[in-house]
Amino acid sequence: MHTQTLALDRLDQPGARQWPRYVLTGLAIFIIGLFLLLPLAAVLIEAFSEGWDLYVQAINDRYTWEAIKLTLLVAAVVVPLNTVFGIAAAWMIARFQFTGRGALTTLIDLPFSISPVIAGLIFVLVFGAHGWFGSWFAEQGFPIIFAVPGIILATLFVTVPFVARELIPLMQEQGSEEEEAAIALGAGSWTMFRKITLPKIKWGLLYGIILCNARAMGEFGAVSVVSGHIRGQTNTLPLHVEILYNEYNFTAAFAVASLLAGLAILTLVLKSLVEWQQARSLERATQ
């Protein structure tokens, strides 16, 4: 921290050569503009290229609404499940020593290291029509692949690490003394979790949930493999964008894409807010 400030100070000194500063700053702005701002602008410009009315019309399409609903449904199922799983896994890893603890930590990271397409194919292999359990589920009138359950499963898999990854280092750093103190004062496990653990991890947890939600709504690869792309039934927003685009319906494709872009921006704003709150509570604690 200190060395960094020192280095910057030196660039700030009168008489110091100014050009490295301008070149580096310019380069950073150029790259951000070219790779981040320009595409975002392109999405919005294309979406509104034929005017506001057509934009609204593109979104107000029956299939688009079905895609929005499905995406919200998937997120509504996946995010709570992975929140509970994330807290439980982080708790196990941060609070207990057991054989296989290292393996569990690595396994949680697995979805990050596997290509989403492969993740989707795994589910096809297990639950597909020719898969291990697929025909049995289909016979029960509950098909998994090319149906909503498959989409939820694939999204669950891909978003497993977010909450747990966020909480494990946080809980390890905080230690268990306050929790022990609560128990020693007569609190039950649930009271301890509600009154001590949860308030201490809430910002980290929220951060993990936001990231998990963003990924759950935006996931393309794994979902694409298991979905079957049935309009109005198994089409999520990202898949819908692709279908519209492939049909040369560019305005509609970009209009729907702008919804996802809006979600991304909203996520970033929320994320910064949470980070800011986190920093503030940390500052208060170390005052």
Next chain:
Amino acid sequence: MSIEVRNITKAFDDFKALDNVSLNVDDGELVALLGPSGCGKTTLLRMIAGLDFVDEGEVWLNGENVTGKHIKQRGVGFVFQHYALFGHMTVFENVAFGLRVLKRNERPSEDQIRKRVHELLDLVQLDWLSKRFPAQLSGGQRQRVALARALAVEPKFLLLDEPFGALDANVRKELRRWLRRLHDELHVTSIFVTHDQEEAMEVASRIVVMDKGRIEQVGTPEAVYDRPASPFVSSFIGNVNVFHGRLQGGSLDTGGWQLPIRPPGSDDVGDDTPYAAYIRPHDFELLKSTEEKLPECRVKFIQPMGSVYRLEVVPEHAASDGLPEVIDVELPRRDFRALNLSVGERVYLRATETHWFEAGQPAVTGPR
């Protein structure tokens, strides 16, 4: 409200933290568990509290076997080393926590809780800080809040893990006296863990000295200091000079260098028996000249420490494994002034009190 520990053993993987430990604490006592880090003292405290469970052995509280019981059912108040205050709650809410989590039919009314918390905060002289958060308090204040919080549930036993470990020297001294007074007032049977022998001597009515998962000695501060049961206790409690040698006539021979002392009652012990003499710095006398046959030393270093003078003296005409490189001597100010010593001077060394140990085993302690 007595505490009894019977033959407790506890291992963490291969490491034996406690090895067949037994201990009795009587009603109203204030006992210190003293030892170097890793000696098992905190583990023992946590077992008594019910924060850890024993591998073998039993814990009895007030005549009841509580070995398998949850900490909630043991009636203990526990003060953690780093206070473990709830950072997101005010001082008031921290102290009230134990009352608020009681079952509905046992829980006092809001008015009663408020009254009780303010009483406790008055007791630790911190009522004016009740609306602050722990992060806004000093170390000593946090410690007192932690104590008030532990006392809120009216524990029958108070267990404190290194209560002053993380505090400045000055605050520590003040809090020690304060804890002592508080204990006299409340009379709760208490055990505290410390690695600081001075702290144990000052606060505790009895000291339990531990090393490597075993209890080395239990006794009053005076007893463990004056009559250490083992070489470990002797060197852990206070400073000590160690002389290894063999008995030779009326002397201890450290290999070409004689200290004219012999263990009391060792008349029938033959020559050449190996012994170790443990002598505290203040148990030496220095003489400028003598008729007796005393070992010669040279003054190497003089440090005035206020009421005492600390001297380092070096044995003359000697280089043997059994001798310390320098011998630490402490003289009362008056004696030092009377001697009027300066660095480089020759002095004669006389031991006035020695702890004797034979081959690591306790022998006899006494003058000469």
